[in-house]
Every structure is written in structure tokens, then in C-alpha cells.
Amino acid sequence: MADRSAIGVLALDLGGTQIRAACVRPGGQIVAARRSRTPVADGGEAIVSACIAALGGVREDLARLSQPPPVGVGISAPGPVDPRRGLILDPPNLGRTFHDIPLAARVEEALGLPVALDRDTQVAALAEGRFGAAAGCEDFLYLTVSTGVGGAIVSGGRLLRGPDGTAGELGHLVVDLHGPQCGCGMPGHLEAIASGSGIARRAREAAGRGESGLLADLVRERGAAFGARDVAGAEDAGDAVAARIMDDGREAFAAACVSLTDVFNPTLIVVGGSLATGQGDRLLGPARAAIEHGAFRRPASRVTVVPAMLGDDVGLVGGIVLFRERFGEADGVGAEETRA
Ligand SMILES: [Zn+2]
Numbered sequence: 001m002a003d004r005s006a007i008g009v010l011a012l013d014l015g016g017t018q019i020r021a022a023c024v025r026p027g028g029q030i031v032a033a034r035r036s037r038t039p040v041a042d043g044g045e046a047i048v049s050a051c052i053a054a055l056g057g058v059r060e061d062l063a064r065l066s067q068p069p070p071v072g073v074g075i076s077a078p079g080p081v082d083p084r085r086g087l088i089l090d091p092p093n094l095g096r097t098f099h100d101i102p103l104a105a106r107v108e109e110a111l112g113l114p115v116a117l118d119r120d121t122q123v124a125a126l127a128e129g130r131f132g133a134a135a136g137c138e139d140f141l142y143l144t145v146s147t148g149v150g151g152a153i154v155s156g157g158r159l160l161r162g163p164d165g166t167a168g169e170l171g172h173l174v175v176d177l178h179g180p181q182c183g184c185g186m187p188g189h190l191e192a193i194a195s196g197s198g199i200a201r202r203a204r205e206a207a208g209r210g211e212s213g214l215l216a217d218l219v220r221e222r223g224a225a226f227g228a229r230d231v232a233g234a235e236d237a238g239d240a241v242a243a244r245i246m247d248d249g250r251e252a253f254a255a256a257c258v259s260l261t262d263v264f265n266p267t268l269i270v271v272g273g274s275l276a277t278g279q280g281d282r283l284l285g286p287a288r289a290a291i292e293h294g295a296f297r298r299p300a301s302r303v304t305v306v307p308a309m310l311g312d313d314v315g316l317v318g319g320i321v322l323f324r325e326r327f328g329e330a331d332g333v334g335a336e337e338t339r340a
Contacts, residue, residue: 010055010073010113011319013120014047014103016040016093021054023062023070024320028131030313032061044098051075051103052110059111072327073107073115074319076123079150083118083165092183116326120315122159122168124272124308125152126325127318132309133270141266142308143170145253145283146273148183149191153264159325171195173259175252193252196228196275202245203231212241228275250283254290261295261303272308280307 005026013020015038022033034054039046059070078091086104088094104115118126125134125142134140138157144150151170153160160167171191172184179188180202192198204226207215214237218230234242257269269287276283284305291300310317 007068008070009320009323010058010070010111011316012051012055012073012075012107013315013319014038014051014075014077014088014094015120015315016078016091019047019050019054020316021051021058022316023058023067024074024316026320028127028317028320030316031067032058032065033316034058034061038094040093040095040098043095044101047094047098048101048103048106052107055107055111070113072113072323073111074123074321074323075103075107075115075117076120076315076318076322077103077117079119079121079169080166081117081119083116083122083161086115086117088117114323114327116323118165118322119150119152119168121150121152122161123318123322124310124314125154125159125168125270125318126321127310127314128270128272128308129154130321131317132314133306134268137268139264139266140268140270141170141260141264142270142272143276144273144308145194145196145271145276145279147196149195150273155264170256170260173256175255179252190252190256194249194256199228199231199245199249199275200226202248203234203242206241206245212239214239215242229278232278250279250286253283254287255294257287257305258290258294261291261299265299266303269303269305270308271305272310272314276307277311 008023008025011022011024017038019036019038023031034057036050036054039050077088080089086102088101088103090099104117108115121144128134128142140154142152149171152168172189174188175190176188180192181187182189182192203215204219206212207219214234219226222230231242231245235246271284288305
């Protein structure tokens with residue numbers, strides 16, 4: 001009889017630049033990982049084919065390694081998605097021909113395995129809640145600060161989805177009624193001020209107005225690659241305009257954390273994403289201080305703001321948690337063990 005703890009789920013992490021696939025075991029270990037470029041320029045059908053090829057390749061690798069076959073598939077996809085129907089709706093960074101794609105059904109048909117699909121931030125929250133910074137925690141918020149700002153809400157041990165599966169878009173909280181326009185079209189959202197794309201856009205505008213020679217030089221040198229990392233570097237080099245833009249981002253993030261603490265009474269606010277990882281306590285410190293001074297006393301004394309733990313693997317590791325949440329644990333996936 002096969003070792004039940006070795007029976008896993010195929011996981012797919014579909015992103016705007018890369019597709020990652022692997023087998024994930026019940027304890028969260030990643031086996032037979034693959035990585036390929038997302039063929040955004042080739043259109044929606046090419047992306048679906050690349051996803052199926054990546055998963056099929058992992059399954060072949062498992063067979064070659066004499067590993068037990070996977071029992072299903074868990075997919076982390078860029079939002080917005082319809083998790084019940086397994087549809088990816090109209091994500092902003094997968095090209096114009098990628099909309100209303102029934103990725104779960106297409107993978108199910110190709111591989112003959114049951115498939116669960118959800119938004120990347122929901123999958124990340126499931127992963128952090130089972131194997132990461134929020135392991136064992138029933139009430140927490142997950143925030144990712146990178147190109148955009150995403151979120152997820154876990155309350156009473158359940159991921160909040162709402163009737164359309166779109167709940168938890170914490171990046172689109174209003175933090176400044178008269179603030180800059182968000183990518184979604186509304187003014188003053190957290191994402192417009194605190195995200196990598198928001199910070200880069202504001203820095204480009206400031207450079208265009210001639211407010212900072214250093215930012216103007218960086219915009220010219222880096223071209224399309226100019227990003228929040230350059231703005232953070234300019235702040236470290238003593239540029240006052242860059243410092244103001246980065247400070248606005250930190251303040252907006254802190255203000256959102258105060259509101260979220262009052263609204264959800266979480267035990268933890270788990271913060272992931274490349275910009276948050278790069279900034280570390282420079283981002284989390286002001287949020288902790290603002291909660292202490294600005295949130296209601298009881299929830300403020302309960303909540304802790306912590307960095308996420310699972311890094312780039314979060315979308316893969318969450319695949320098995322999502323699958324088990326959807327299909328239960330009776331599908332041959334073995335008992336819990338500690339993640340190595
Ligand atoms: Zn928005």
C-alpha cells in the first residue's frame with residue numbers, strides 16, 4: 001500500500017509573468033516543481049495550454065520518480081475569478097483575449113482529475129493559515145503589497161468569499177477621498193498609494209513636474225523597468241520627493257490596518273508581497289504604531305502585524321489546502337505532517 005503521506009495534489013500558480021506547477025504533499029512539501037514563462041502575448045488559449053502542459057509534466061515526473069499519482073488539482077489564479085465555476089474573469093495582466101476562461105473545467109477535462117480554483121490572495125491566505133505565519137489562527141487578515149495590493153479575510157476559521165467569490169479585495173479600501181486614481185478607476189484606494197505600481201506612477205508624475213532631478217534621472221535610465229524599488233532607493237539616497245511618496249504609501253497602509261483592526265477584530269494581520277518584504281519593519285512598524293494609537297482598545301491589544309512566511313511558494317503550497325477545503329480530506333490525501 002502506498003505511503004498515504006506521499007499522496008499529493010497538483011498545484012498551479014498562474015501569474016502575469018510565470019506559470020509554476022508542482023506536486024504538493026499533505027504536509028506542504030513541494031515535489032517535482034516546474035516553472036515556465038506565461039505566454040501572455042500569444043493569447044488566452046496559449047495560456048490555458050501552457051497551464052495544462054505544466055501540470056501534465058509534473059504528473060509525468062511523479063511517475064518517473066515512482067511517486068504515487070496525484071488525486072486532484074488546486075489552482076491559484078489572478079483575480080477576479082469565479083471560484084465556484086472555476087472561471088478566471090478578466091485579470092488585468094493576462095492580455096485582452098484572456099477573459100471568462102473556464103480554466104478549472106479545461107484542466108479537469110485534460111487531466112481527468114477534480115480541480116479547485118481560487119484567487120491568488122485567497123489561496124495564499126489558506127496556505128499561510130495552514131502552514132505559515134497564521135498556522136492555527138482562526139481570525140486573521142492577509143495582505144499582499146507588491147505590484148498591487150491584495151487581501152483575504154479569514155474569520156472564525158473560514159475564508160470569507162461572499163456570494164460572488166470576490167470578497168476580500170482589501171487593496172480597494174478608500175484611504176483618501178481626494179487621493180490619486182486607482183487602477184480600478186476610483187480615487188484614493190490603498191492600492192493607488194501603497195502598491196508598487198501606485199508608487200512608481202506617482203514618482204513618474206513628480207519627475208515629470210520637475211520636482212526631483214534624481215527621480216527624473218532614474219525614470220530616464222530605467223525606462224519601462226522603473227519601479228517602486230527605484231523610488232525606495234532614491235529615498236535611501238536622501239531624495240525628499242521620493243521619501244514623501246514612500247511615506248504616503250506607509251501612512252496609507254497604516255491607516256488601512258487601523259480600519260481593518262476595528263472592522264474585523266483579527267488576531268493577526270499577515271503581510272506578504274515583494275514590496276512588503278523589501279520594506280520589512282519600515283512598512284509594518286508604522287502600521288503597528290498606528291493601530292496602537294488609532295484602533296479601538298480591545299482589538300488593538302489583540303492584533304499582531306507579522307510578515308508572511310511562505311514567500312514565493314505560497315501559491316503552490318496553498319493548492320493542497322484549497323483542494324482539501326473544496327473536496328474534503330477523504331480523497332486519499334494522507335494525514336497531516338509537519339512541513340519540512
Ligand atoms: Zn481600486
